Amino acid sequence: xxxxxxxxxxxxxxxxxxxxxxxxxxxxxxxxxxxxxxxxxxxxxxxxxxxxxxxxxxxxxxxxxxxxxxxxxxxxxxxxxxxxxxxxxxxxxxxxxxxxxxxxxxxxxxxxxxxxxxxxxxxxxxxxxxxxxxxxxxxxxxxxxxxxxxxxxxxxxxxxxxxxxxxxxxxxxxxxxxxxxxxxxxxxxxxxxxxxxxxxxxxxxxxxxxxxxxxxxxxxxxxxxxxxxxxxxxxxxxxxxxxxxxxxxxxxxxxxxxxxxxxxxxxxxxxxxxxxxxxxxxxxxxxxxxxxxxxxxxxxxxxxxxxxxxxxxxxxxxxxxxxxxxxxxxxxxxxxxxxxxxxxxxxxxxxxxxx
Amino acid sequence: xxxxxxxxxxxxxxxxxxxxxxxxxxxxxxxxxxxxxxxxxxxxxxxxxxxxxxxxxxxxxxxxxxxxxxxxxxxxxxxxxxxxxxxxxxxxxxxxxxxxxxxxxxxxxxxxxxxxxxxxxxxxxxxxxxxxxxxxxxxxxxxxxxxxxxxxxxxxxxxxxxxxxxxxxxxxxxxxxxxxxxxxxxxxxxxxxxxxxxxxxxxxxxxxxxxxxxxxxxxxxxxxxxxxxxxxxxxxxxxxxxxxxxxxxxxxxxxxxxxxxxxxxxxxxxxxxxxxxxxxxxxxxxxxxxxxxxxxxxxxxxxxxxxxxxxxxxxxxxxxxxxxxxxxxxxxxxxxxxxxxxxxxxxxxxxxxxxxxxxxxxxxxxxxxxxxxxxxxxxxxxxxxxxxxxxxxxxxxxxxxxxxxxxxxxxxxxxxxxx
Numbered sequence: 001x002x003x004x005x006x007x008x009x010x011x012x013x014x015x016x017x018x019x020x021x022x023x024x025x026x027x028x029x030x031x032x033x034x035x036x037x038x039x040x041x042x043x044x045x046x047x048x049x050x051x052x053x054x055x056x057x058x059x060x061x062x063x064x065x066x067x068x069x070x071x072x073x074x075x076x077x078x079x080x081x082x083x084x085x086x087x088x089x090x091x092x093x094x095x096x097x098x099x100x101x102x103x104x105x106x107x108x109x110x111x112x113x114x115x116x117x118x119x120x121x122x123x124x125x126x127x128x129x130x131x132x133x134x135x136x137x138x139x140x141x142x143x144x145x146x147x148x149x150x151x152x153x154x155x156x157x158x159x160x161x162x163x164x165x166x167x168x169x170x171x172x173x174x175x176x177x178x179x180x181x182x183x184x185x186x187x188x189x190x191x192x193x194x195x196x197x198x199x200x201x202x203x204x205x206x207x208x209x210x211x212x213x214x215x216x217x218x219x220x221x222x223x224x225x226x227x228x229x230x231x232x233x234x235x236x237x238x239x240x241x242x243x244x245x246x247x248x249x250x251x252x253x254x255x256x257x258x259x260x261x262x263x264x265x266x267x268x269x270x271x272x273x274x275x276x277x278x279x280x281x282x283x284x285x286x287x288x289x290x291x292x293x294x295x296x297x298x299x300x301x302x303x304x305x306x307x308x309x310x311x312x313x314x315x316x317x318x319x320x321x322x323x324x325x326x327x328x329x330x331x332x333x334x335x336x337x338x339x340x341x342x343x344x345x346x347x348x349x350x351x352x353x354x355x
Numbered sequence: 356x357x358x359x360x361x362x363x364x365x366x367x368x369x370x371x372x373x374x375x376x377x378x379x380x381x382x383x384x385x386x387x388x389x390x391x392x393x394x395x396x397x398x399x400x401x402x403x404x405x406x407x408x409x410x411x412x413x414x415x416x417x418x419x420x421x422x423x424x425x426x427x428x429x430x431x432x433x434x435x436x437x438x439x440x441x442x443x444x445x446x447x448x449x450x451x452x453x454x455x456x457x458x459x460x461x462x463x464x465x466x467x468x469x470x471x472x473x474x475x476x477x478x479x480x481x482x483x484x485x486x487x488x489x490x491x492x493x494x495x496x497x498x499x500x501x502x503x504x505x506x507x508x509x510x511x512x513x514x515x516x517x518x519x520x521x522x523x524x525x526x527x528x529x530x531x532x533x534x535x536x537x538x539x540x541x542x543x544x545x546x547x548x549x550x551x552x553x554x555x556x557x558x559x560x561x562x563x564x565x566x567x568x569x570x571x572x573x574x575x576x577x578x579x580x581x582x583x584x585x586x587x588x589x590x591x592x593x594x595x596x597x598x599x600x601x602x603x604x605x606x607x608x609x610x611x612x613x614x615x616x617x618x619x620x621x622x623x624x625x626x627x628x629x630x631x632x633x634x635x636x637x638x639x640x641x642x643x644x645x646x647x648x649x650x651x652x653x654x655x656x657x658x659x660x661x662x663x664x665x666x667x668x669x670x671x672x673x674x675x676x677x678x679x680x681x682x683x684x685x686x687x688x689x690x691x692x693x694x695x696x697x698x699x700x701x702x703x704x705x706x707x708x709x710x711x712x713x714x715x716x717x718x719x720x721x722x723x724x725x726x727x728x729x730x731x732x733x734x735x736x737x738x739x740x741x742x743x744x745x746x747x748x749x750x751x752x753x754x755x756x757x758x759x760x761x762x763x764x765x766x767x768x769x770x771x772x773x774x
Binding site: 045046047050051054057058143144147148149152160162163165176178250251252253254255256257258260262263290293294297300301318319 | 395430431432433435437438439440442443444446447449450451462463466467468469470471473474487544545546547572
């Protein structure tokens with residue numbers, strides 16, 4: 001085994017599908033783990049941790065969208081609904097039944113997954129634009145109708161729920177500062193990512209990819225497409241539910257306004273920019289979307305005292321920039337940032353004989 | 356291929372440089388204040404003017420001596436009413452800009468951040484006047500300068516009851532028969548701002564003896580409310596409460612007129628400004644609403660300054676386009692600045708010090724036409740008097756300043772705190 005993956009030839013499937021194919025990759029992963037679990041939480045300051053937490057939350061939401069759109073080809077524009085279901089399930093379990101937080105996260109995932117299956121049922125009959133319409137219905141039926149009109153009434157607390165301090169805890173550890181919340185997010189994110197990657201290299205993942213590439217061909221090959229589509233909806237919704245339940249711990253507050261339709265669109269934007277059909281893409285997209293907005297703050301805030309109009313006139317550009325960046329990515333980088341990353345990696349892996 | 360790669364790496368490095376290298380030295384003798392505003396999102400119809408007002412009021416405070424000689428350094432940012440962005444911006448204020456207080460915006464960000472700011476002990480003077488924030492036992496660091504939404508709602512329905520239902524000859528027959536006036540609410544259920552005072556206004560409706568119909572869900576960004584108006588028509592309300600912001604309220608008023616709903620309208624303060632008669636035209640005639648301070652340009656002790664600074668700092672926005680929101684922004688800045696001066700003199704210019712200073716203010720007049728400011732350590736409702744205005748020929752005329760504490764002293768003191 002060499003240190004660089006170039007020139008590695010596999011003899012068995014087991015090798016081809018291994019997690020760590022060379023020591024070099026293993027070392028890279030250990031480095032990444034060090035950054036995530038040591039450098040960011042202990043060396044970077046609370047602001048960076050806050051931003052990292054938002055990136056994790058965005059990536060968790062986008063991971064479910066990636067699975068549905070990027071791997072199973074089921075376009076969804078209503079994923080925020082499943083985040084909301086997860087968030088509300090977890091909150092209500094904690095507030096009403098005093099269920100431990102971690103258990104509530106798990107139940108939230110399952111409830112959101114089942115809820116997602118309900119809205120995935122039309123995928124047995126319709127696809128493409130018509131499926132997008134039903135996913136839109138998921139957003140509006142769930143968030144604007146069921147959650148606001150009925151679920152928010154439970155307990156008589158009014159629209160905005162807030163969790164009393166100390167109610168979000170894992171065993172003896174109370175999640176009351178940003179570092180602990182970040183750690184929880186990082187651990188959940190790693191587990192979810194490993195789970196999804198594992199699924200994707202299994203029979204289930206191959207079935208999903210077959211359905212994405214051509215559902216009729218997949219069916220002729222003996223794949224029960226309804227079952228696998230619904231399974232994709234379940235897993236996507238499950239991840240969304242976990243993301244929503246995690247969101248509760250970052251704020252200890254919840255209202256339907258946290259899950260607007262815009263957020264569903266945002267998550268699709270994340271994977272379009274990051275790269276459809278790539279787990280890397282989820283992370284690159286989330287990094288891009290969050291860091292661009294934070295970067296804009298750094299660019300603009302020091303200038304405002306000198307050009308006060310920036311705070312009023314320039315900011316419309318921010319909304320436009322979001323749309324424009326998606327358009328530009330679709331035109332010039334249709335495979336997203338993940339593809340670019342892959343190219344960079346290959347350039348170095350194959351250097352100096354990159355032909 | 357290679358050139359593309361170079362360009363790509365250059366872009367990435369510029370972004371990273373912007374992130375890392377933009378730290379700037381903290382100057383001595385300045386007080387750092389963050390401001391979260393919505394100038395592009397769902398509430399930007401009222402948020403833009405408020406954001407302008409914040410910058411102007413801070414300039415005024417700095418020109419008149421600042422905080423005992425220290426200048427306020429304002430960090431103002433738009434978050435587009437997206438909660439996740441409000442969170443990271445707040446964390447930036449807290450951990451990077453190191454602000455002592457935050458001027459917040461809507462109920463969405465305020466209630467979402469409430470547990471966090473309580474934990475961090477950072478005063479959060481918001482433009483959300485939700486009564487949920489007035490109980491210092493639960494939310495000691497959530498502050499605002501004027502009457503809360505629930506008081507606005509109670510005052511508006513009371514004013515209509517006293518001035519229209521009891522006096523208008525059109526209702527004489529029904530009054531004599533002992534009929535109850537019929538009342539209904541139009542607001543966005545999903546919006547914590549719009550739904551905050553609903554429980555209170557229904558309670559007040561019960562006290563005054565109204566018959567309450569089913570709520571109608573109207574989006575904050577609604578461009579068509581015909582289905583809601585038609586649904587309301589079957590109930591035939593005499594009075595409709597509009598709990599949204601101006602644009603949505605104007606749409607509902609126009610549709611109500613077009614479809615002949617035949618009801619009177621009362622509006623919460625964020626739906627009641629100079630733009631309402633402009634947008635709704637004749638449909639806004641006779642509409643009553645709560646205004647938490649003077650309208651832009653109306654004579655109050657500080658108004659000449661407000662107009663002067665509006666012209667000076669933002670010359671591009673003509674005076675006739677400015678709104679009451681500017682005055683509200685001044686209220687938030689002035690009350691915070693006054694509290695910071697007191698806290699600074701006591702040598703504790705920090706979160707707890709600022710709140711302690713605010714809680715010493717008794718019957719404070721801000722010069723903005725708002726009620727007298729009172730805050731105690733057990734009650735964070737700044738004022739009990741709510742000015743109710745009516746639109747007559749496109750102009751606002753004061754109907755009454757409804758003082759809820761005077762009318763219902765028992766209930767005000769014991770029952771109504773915190774919702």
